Amino acid sequence: MTEGGIARWEKKEGESFSAGDLLLQIETDKAQMDVEAQDDGVLVKILAPEGSQNVAVNSPIAIIAEEGDDLSSIDIAGLSAAKGAAAPKKAEPADVPAPPPAAPKPAVTESTLQPKSDDNSAHGLMSPAVTFAIHANHIANASEIAGTGPKGRILKGDVMQFLKDGKAVIDKQSKHAAAPVAAVTVKPPTTLARPSADTETAFLVQSLESSVLRRLGELELAKRSTTVQVPTDKLAKLVKANRALSDTAFAVRAAALALHQVSLAKDGNTRVGVAVEGGKGPAVFEIADASTTSVLELAAKIKDVQRGAAPLSASELPAVILAAEGVYTPASLPLGSAVLVVGKPHAVVSAAEASAALDSALNALIGGAARPVAVSPASVFDVSVVGESPANAAFAGKVKGFLSNPELLMF
Template identity: 35%
Template sequence: MSKTIQMPALSPTMEEGTLAKWLVKEGDTVSSGDLLAEIETDKATMEFEAVDEGVVAKILVAEGSEGVKVGTVIAIIAEEGEDVAAAAAGGGAPAPKADPIPAKSEAEAPAAKADVIPAKAPPAAADNRVKASPLARRLAEAKGVDLSAVAGSGPNGRVVKADLEGAAPAAKPATPATAAPAPAASASTPAPVAAAAQDFGIPHEVIKLSGMRKTIARRLTESKQQVPHIYLTVDVQLDKLLKLRSELNAGLASRNVKLSVNDLLIKALGVALIQVPECNVQFAGDQMLAFKRADISVAVSIPGGLITPIVTGADSMGVAAISTAMKDLAARAKDGKLAPQEYQGGTASLSNMGMFGIKQFEAVINPPQGMIMAIGAGDRRPYVVDDSLQIATVMSATGSFDHRAIDGADGARLMKAFKELIENPIGMLA
């Protein structure tokens, strides 16, 4: 009997994903462990392996399809000796959902195949509004296309992105001086910013949001709306840390390890969180989670967004081990090859924009974490050293704290501990 292949859940929180690429085609024979497809989640692209052996009878979801819900049937595998054509036609396999992409998704269903007969006319909903996906509506607005004149090829005659290709724009209305009053726009189809820009003749392109960018937008919006932030800034002298880094790198050269300033800052934040455990916490509704280990999420910029790979147990790791781990995590993050447990979790975050010359900034907390440390550039400036005004290398560090979980006084203690560890760095290596 044929077997169905369903969209897998590649992380505990995954609800939908993008079927980025098929690694097999219809008619291919596969065995257990063979790679079937590449699945893109909001943070990484992972390979999906076959569990059973057989012949790929039918691929039901085209590669590039976005918003495919977990559990959606994406392919049918015929067992050895089974009639492949029969399996492809159904063969006892449960039929895939007619519209696996939720209405709220901005993704489009794949274009209808030749054996699907498109609706002759786009059916209207009970309130006389044309059935169309959100993205199709926005593209129609941007192109000036009348959706009521477009035949929908999606499920139940729904207009999707593919239906708009080649669609002619609607005739332009009369000039404002002679035009009749336009009917009020439906509340469900507001004009997008892109369309407004086009109305004013500003050259632009419509860029579809990636899954990662959607997740970043959602999480940061939730953070600023739901988490009361408190910001605390300290100036930190770096000269002793820079001297220690130079000495350590000289000793580690034979092991091909080169420490960055960021590696030492990760260590300092890890140790500071253990010294001030009131800040190594997480707000969880009617309770608090107090962590016994400092797992530091480090912001890494990658094409299309940002990801935060985790240095697990940074408080107890040696700085050479932190450096090696960060190089590996950052490289695999940029290739989209991190496993979910390598970027989901963490007890606090560190974001360093000093390499861009940014002197000071306030970072947004990465929920559900309780704090994030924002690191500015170190530069030479007047600074009081041993009761005298001297020129020193100084950076500004700003902690953002979830005020529901962390009191201002405890946040101040953490900033003080962080500053002292950097200005007397031997202490954090002991």
């Protein structure tokens, strides 16, 4: 690979991320690949936006930093110009390549299409396929494999040739044979997989794609969730009519009122909070007096709290925490609190209409007369209550009742 394109940025400028989070997707003429964060940080500046094509390998595509880094000495405009200089261009043979851009201070790193690696050993930059081939064949002298890939990178074919040439030292008891496992940086949450006595099975679990891990996390959360569907029409009209309002304010007010009718906490806790993504996990902020505050005032209060208040500690969490989809994972769910997740609007068809449409299609398939069926999809959003309380279903029903009639929450 010498160049590629930016298919999609999964993070926005200014957004923080954690190690293992998906940052962007890169595409070539043969494949599309995920690029994951190697450490916690913040996406400071995107130099190559979505849709960029013919981006040269090792050219800067973004600037990432740690929380609180001083970026005043970084010449962002210069890096952007350098990116353009690094892109392939039609040039005469006599053209001299532009010099590489100056590296920024150590506190800030550049996310590139292909990380540099001068390590030609088996412990250098390797793909999961190469690492597994070494591990599965119990190669104890993997450091002697000569890489034929770019920058001396070891390819799977190099491992197979090493075995074919009889140069491999096979030792199933050697601790060194398992060492390449450390090269795999994507690891599933501890709640999703138990350690296995079968080391090769454990390795395969560690090698799962991040998208697969996210799906496993979603399934685990679904097991602990009670979900109801709420029509979007009334709520969408109110928010559209007054830009000062927000869906979050309506959800916080509905949760606060529902808590006074259905208790989720044994100690009678009726406090409500909101969670936002942070560098080390979700940060929770309490929204005081939510049950007696109008949604218009709540919308302003939510913004003020997130800007100026300190996040709550684990021992101070409210009974219900409102969070967007993806903020919580099975491993980060708070103890003793329910998480209220409001999903995005989507279309659904009633069970009766779906059954009629299916009957019509089956009749047409077996040669009968197909009857036209009028299908009217409705716009709804899912509201899920994630937690261990046996009262979750009753609480979800109360929240649905309030959000289905949002005009009652205006005062």
